[in-house]
Amino acid sequence: MKFHQGALYKLSGPEMAGIAALILSFYNGIGNVLKQIILSKRIPIPSGERWHKNFLDLSLKHRIISKTTYAGLARYLTFRHFFTHAYAYSLDPDRLNILVKGIERIYKGFVKGIGSYIH
Numbered sequence: 639m640k641f642h643q644g645a646l647y648k649l650s651g652p653e654m655a656g657i658a659a660l661i662l663s664f665y666n667g668i669g670n671v672l673k674q675i676i677l678s679k680r681i682p683i684p685s686g687e688r689w690h691k692n693f694l695d696l697s698l699k700h701r702i703i704s705k706t707t708y709a710g711l712a713r714y715l716t717f718r719h720f721f722t723h724a725y726a727y728s729l730d731p732d733r734l735n736i737l738v739k740g741i742e743r744i745y746k747g748f749v750k751g752i753g754s755y756i757h
Contacts, residue, residue: 646731646738654729658721661737665714668748672697675755690715704751710744713737 646654672693676683681700684692694715698708717737721729 646735649731651729654731654734657734657738658717658729661714661734661741662718662721664741664745665711665718668711668714668745669693671748671752672702675702675752676700678755690718702752702755704747707744707747707751710740710747713740714744 646657649657669690673683676693676696679700681696683689684696686692694703694708694711697703698705703711714737717733
């Protein structure tokens with residue numbers, strides 16, 4: 639994905655919120671795939687206040703995702719928490735830029751790692 643370094647600085651607040659929502663959708667989509675894999679292995683889904691973090695930990699523990707993918711997804715998990723608990727006006731273009739640029743790499747690593755589960 640080609641993304642111009644300064645592109646986010648030219649966006650309005652609502653446009654940046656839209657980019658943030660797309661980033662969140664990316665993370666949620668990966669989470670949904672992981673959930674289906676975990677359920678197919680009859681592994682209980684974590685619950686509680688930190689269930690999202692525990693869910694990623696579980697995915698790593700059962701070797702559904704690699705350590706590299708885990709580290710990348712942890713950044714998106716942090717963003718998920720921020721975005722769902724903050725106001726859109728506090729979005730930082732630099733942080734969004736890093737996340738947007740990382741999507742393709744994380745996605746490719748994720749697909750490679752779960753290949754044995756989807757064939």
